[in-house]
Amino acid sequence: MTNILEVNNLVTSFQTEAGRVRAVDGVSFSVKKGKTLGIVGESGCGKSVSSLSIMRLLPKPSGVVESGEILLQDNDILQLETKDLYKIRGRKISMIFQEPMTALNPVHSVGKQISEIFKIHFPKMNSGEVLNKSVEMLRKVGIPDPEKRFSEYPHQLSGGMRQRIMIAMALSTEPEILIADEPTTALDVTIQAQILKLMQDLQKETGMSIIFITHDLGVIAEVCDDVVVMYAGKIIEKAPVIELFKNPKHPYTIGLLNSIPRLENKRKTKLNCIDGAVPGLLDIPKGCRFQNRCEYKISECEKKHPDEIEVRPEHYASCIFPEGLK
Amino acid sequence: DNADKNDDKSIKKPELEELSDDKVIKGTLPKGLKWLTNEIDPVFASEDAKKGGVFRASLRSFPQTFRSVGPDSNGGFRSYLDVNKMSLIEMHPNTENIIPGLATHWAYGKDKRTMFFKLNKKARWSDGVPVTAKDFLYTIKFHRSKHIVAPWYNNYYTKEIDKVVIYDDYTLSVSCTKPKPDLAYIVALGPTPSHFYKKLTKDFVKKYNWNIVPNTGPYQIHKFKKGKNVIFKRKKNWWAKDLKYNRNRFNVDTVVLTVIRDMNLEWEHFKKAKLDTFRMPYPKFWHSKSKTKVFNNGYTHKIWFFVDKRINPQGLYLNSDKEIFKDINVRQAFAHSMNVEKVISQLLRNDYFRLNHAYEGFGKYSNNTIRARKFDISKVKTYMEKSGWKRGKGGIWIKGKIRFSVPVTYSSDVLTERLVVLKEEAKKAGLELLLRKYDNSAAFKKILEKKHTVASMIWSTKFRPTFWSLYHSANAHKTQTNNVTNTDDPLLDKMIMTYRNSIDTNERMGLSVKIQQRLHDLCYYVPTMKVPYVRQGFWRWWRLPKEYGTKSSDDLFDPMGVGLAWFDKDIYDQTKSAMKSGKILKATTIVNEKYKTY
Amino acid sequence: MIKLNPLTIKKIRRFKSIKRGYYSLILLTIMILVSIFAELFINSRALIVKYEGNYYFPTYSNMISGKTFGLGENYDYETSYRDLATKFDTENSDNWLLMPIIPFNPYEVDLKNDSYAPFPPSLKDKHFLGTDTQGRDIIARVVYGFRIAIFFSLFLLFVTYIVGITIGCLMGYTGKLFDLFFQRIIEIWSNVPFLYIVIIVASIMTPNFILLVLIVSFFGWTNMTWIMRTITYKEKEREYVLAAKSLGASNLRIIFKHIIPNTIAIIVTFAPFSISSGIVTLTSLDYLGFGLPHPTPSWGELLNQSWENLDAWWISTTVVTAMIITLTTVTFVGEAVREALDPKLHTIYE
Amino acid sequence: MSDLLEVKNLKKYFPIKGGILKKKIGNIYAVDDISLSVKAGESVGLVGESGCGKTTLGRTIARLYEATSGSITFNNRNITKLKYNDLKSTKREIQVIFQDPYESLNSRHTIGSILEEPFQIHKIGNKKERVSEVKSLLKKVGLPEDAYNRYPHEFSGGQRQRIGIARAIALKPKMIICDEPVSALDVSIQSQVLNLLLELQEEMKLAYLFIAHDLAVVKHISDRVAVMYLGKIVEFTDADSIYENPMHPYTKSLISAIPIPDPSVKREKTILEGDVPSPSNPPKGCRFNTRCPEVFDKCRKVEPDLINISKSETNHLVACHLVNK
């Protein structure tokens, strides 16, 4: 299967008051055409930064991609001129964000914000067409009474509606890749289910690829084809979704899967858990980043961060004795 | 003179009956009156004077009204109105003799309280209406009216002026309520245009606030822009222009008075020739600020002209109702702690002179032997110790719990720097002055309520010295009287009463001198300084007579008051072209000491 | 030593990194310190006098009369130490004295017989920046004027903040009628032309320092009150307050231990601006002649003098410069504090 | 075992104020006629969508909000209307843990003073005793002793939540209202905190009112679970039966909406249409009728009562016309 996007050795850093920190440190993954790649990991592990790097949407001047390449159909996005970049953003790669509350401009009507996309990318369209297209998009994402909603403002809509608008905006140009950065985290489960279903339907319809970022393994299991697990700025495991859930190899992934309370579990039992907390970017340990929380830690782990090993076909993990576990 | 009257038929003079609810008092002229006039005193204007030109001067604030009576009519602008209102008789500025005004002749009555006048038949109001005896009768009625909201005038025209009697249209008499010394100056009323005011009503104050009232003098307001300027124009056919003492005076055609709120701004305007003269009594302007291009290049000149006139008593008035000043020793010590000499010599560049007492400049009425108490620390010590005071810790005199620390109430900004120096010097003498500046009316209120301890103020003067309201015990220890020192001395009271009731000039002179000595001895007042001259800068195209001014000149270039200056077109052109080409002319400073008396 | 909250330390560090504000603060502190001890640098009294074997330290002591130093039998008043110095010099004894750098106090009129104030700067006369129109040393006037202005502002700040914080907190915390009532009051108060009223009051009663502080704060309290009300209103809804409430904490405890400490940042942010407005207010009032009574050293008075004596460039230059330096340093400090406490994310995109 | 907490017909309406006169122009029916009880040592879970009134219910019980009507009986004492002084002793016994570990700790206080505060408020012990008490609390929740002098922001979210827990248990309460204590935490941390809560319950015989919107978490920790929808309880029974035998259509769809972390399981989902209506203007009849997949006429008119449908001794309360037919 063809990869539509390849990220190779991406290193992204930020200038902070305490100095320069690497939020993403040598990340590589690829997105298959028409498939969904899930990126999972705890808060602060660099999921958003990776996706923003792909969009070249890092907040300047503090955030910079230090090295690596991001190949969109063999073109390195990182090398693009700004004006070419504008042609890719929103057209070939679209993005939706976690907070539907703040991601829409409160002072413009939703209709205006959707039409804007058409105006940017299809300057030849006349205003009538733009209007029709916009309303059609609204209808497509399941907004009831789209003609009326068109002229409403974001604050008049519920969170779920707003996220639908975001999706409508992101998909109106029929992009090849959609990056969804925790699109449902802020929503209730019942609404989350609606949105997830919508995204899956639309993917089927358009055949686009999705990068789905979340920290909810349940969501991953439901929507993704491939999964990337990140920890403290690095990818520690990647695999197709069924493989990952069946045969997690990295101690972190294992711990993560075990710590989820499940409905079918027995009540009030002690949950498995990973002790300690994610290290801050400023005090990342030398060697394996997971070492201080790992129950299998040996002195070897302190030397260097382990290389990625293909433990099974298409299943990679960064651990020095992945085979030895379990 | 009916010919004139018929010139303008539209203006009809009201009949006398219309004027007054009271019956008009028409009398018959007493026999044996000795009619006097004066055509023999020297003239003081220059033969060379030419008519023409525009004179630009400034007003510190726009007048609050064009009325000359009623609320707020007593501001700085009042004088511009007054100089254009002639009285029955006028006073020669140099000889101080009576000269004709609206009246050509005058005579004294036997009762010593009445004078008789014959009006000049040519006299006209500015609207062309003849001035007649009725206008004087109306003056009394007018000033007695409640509607003008001028309680002081109401009083004066009731208690001082008794009546006007008309003998015919051009003959009248004016009486005081009782015999008076210097009667002529009291009864020399100005007329009020009865045809203009018609009936007075309650809304007088508002109704006539901006009305241009017909006058009898050389100029009349031509137009004005509220808040900005007032323009006077010379009357081309002024009825009195050929009177002996008026010839060659009032030469300027147009007088423009512009509001400039601040002296420094005024100075800037003057330097740009937007004003024609600039008064510089303050040493700062005379000595240093005038060292500027226009003066150095001789485009503007300076004149320092001494005058000889009644001195306004400036100084520190001690309130003897305050415990501390009940003691004459303390008052004297106070006087000796005031280093006025230092203020004069080191701050005011010796341009000012020490005032010796409150009644200087009244000729024989003045006691010229009195000398002000000088700054003298040892005398202060003697007086204070005599009353049992001691120097306290900070060097300030104390007695029991009382410190010799007194607040000085004042309201004028210019006084501040002088008081600051006095304060610093007084500290050496063991006296602490606390400077308390109040807004003008607040200060006045405080002083009239006798709440001050020391008041630094200045009274205006009158023609002759007056003592009763300022120093008689009848006015002490109560509010709203002018005895702000609360002077209460039986001996003094007796002399004041005699002086007041006497109409014998010599007796009055003698008493006046004695009273002044007594006042000096009692030491309720510390005289400070006087400025017996006029100092002005002026653009060189303004010309003055050889004498420059009169004995009592206030402003040498004032076009409407004495009106001696004139505009010289040739010099103007010459100067302008010099200014354009940058040619330097002769810098000129005139100093005239003809009337310097010391 | 009290352990500072590391957040506070971070803010302080951030403040220090804003150079403009940091150096302004240092400069301002130096200025205030110098002005507090101005008597040591600028004074007509000697720092030390050695006379007939005795040492005298007149600076902070009572007046010492000239008699003490044998200046004459009637010399009951304050010694002129400059004269004394001349005397010692001519006598050739081992008496000596040490004068401050600028041997004048701000009230002293140092006039001359042959020339007239204002005197231009002169090293010889030790009037390094000249004198004003009464012959008083400009530096002395400016420095002591600064001292008064800054303390005026600090007192003003203190009074308005006390009132503002108390009422504002109560308004925000209790809400309801009390809040509504004071809202109206504040609306009314802030609409009253305050300078006019101060002028009216000042023109009839020659205010002293305390009185002027009170008059000005009488109209100045609304700002802080409003600010405090707004913050308290927000703060009281926050979860840590609820947490304290759920522990059973009393309202007083919540206000004083929780809410006020959390508003300090905002209060601090406003302080420099309040100080500069205090200085400007006093200067304006003095300039108009409604401030502290003469001869209190004051910038407003000097400004007034300088407009009137433009040829005496040293007056206007000095006072305007002093004003610019002070107010800009205060403003820069304020700006830096604001930036340190509430740093703005600087974000631009490609 | 008698009930430790008994809530009867509790209502909490927030006035909607409008206009400049801030007049009341409506109500938010945040908690509308709720009755429930908690036994000593028991944990009762509370789930529901955002805005359905969970927090409000918890806070009203903790007397942080004034109830609009209804009664709250704690330890056989009616605390609904108690004033500050009488309430103090109750406050010792009911404590609250908040959702946001960042917001609920005063950032200006050290951990030491945060944890000492309960003792100060209730005037317990002297300074020395308090310090040692605080130290033992720190130990109990698994924080290092040197935390005493440090400030909240120096800790991670999970650690801060432990501080919040320590504060809540400081006064040895009988009951803790946990308002989404783990929602803001990462999965790996979440399990640590849940374990801690379970341990403490065991040790101190605490009763929990455990609020969360994650049904799995609620089920894991609770003995009984109440499902809330728009200010009302729609179903209330023991934790296992709510999962195994949900009766209310809302509960059913809630369960089906929960993503299962197992890609191999594929199940049929009932996805609810539309959004939760506004609590200021709840629909007539059954509040769920606008979204219910099985809605019929009656639902739009008549509000169903919460009725026990269980035949066994454990209650199973449901408010649905389908069930109560």
Added chain:
Amino acid sequence: MVSYFIRRFLLIIPTFIGITLMVFTITRFVPGGPIERMISEAGNMQNSGNIQSEQDQPLSEEQIEELKKYYGFDKPLITSYFIWIKKVLSGDLGISTRYYDPVWDMIKNRIPISLFFGSIALVLTYGICIPLGVLKAIKHKTLVDNITSIIIFTGYAIPGWVVGGVLMQYFASHLDILPLGGFVSDNFEELSLSGQIFDLIKHAVLPVTAYVAGSFAVMTVLMKNTLMDNLASDYVKTAIAKGLPFKTAVLKHAMRNSLIPLATGFGSNISIILSGSFLIEKVFNIDGMGLLGYESVLLRDYPVVMGILVISSILFLIGNILSDICVAFVDPRVQFE
């Protein structure tokens, strides 16, 4: 919406009464009104000029009482307040006790002048602050930002009237290229239209600078800070992610939101437009409302003071409402329920 404004207007009433009553009370208890002025004038008068008199003292008690009656000071405070407010309601602001002109006429004459300066200053302030704020936000912490900061804060720190004084001394007195204050030249009427415009501009340059110097900083910084907040906001990120060039995103998305706080302050600026700054007007000898107010206070012309207060507080209150409208205009979230 209509009812909102009606209620908003109704709320003006108590505030308005509060403000006026307070000032009215103060003016009542302060000496120096027309009566005190007459007393002191009478004191001076009998000591001045030609008129000779010995008996006289300043006014007697009865005379003072009569004057009080004339000016209406004989009634108790509340009564006279109500008389006053009744007159105000009928559109009569009373008569100046200084010029005896109707107060409204006096104010009316000053309005164009203050309006002229005020509106130029306002337009300039907004016209410069907004772009400058944008520039500074984008160039945060660069040389441009730092230099402009120093300039505007220096401008902010020094009071406008000091700036005005310094400027006037330099440009008008020293260099003599600009006029010495005033609103227009004396010969304004005689000038041609272009001459008049030029004359106006010449006179306006310095006062406008003085007016603007201070208000600059506040607005610019406000603009900068809110814009920076908005630039960091999610929706700008969204806009850019849509493919909008950064500049367009700033102009179309961030700007409008940043104008909201500026719009909030718009109302109070309206009232400043009219009331002006008396210190600046004093320095430049401009006959505006500010100077009128100041002089009236100094000379205790209380009807005028009260008149100005009426106008300015109504303007202020209306300004608040205008602010509301402005905010509603840029921010659709605001509603007048």
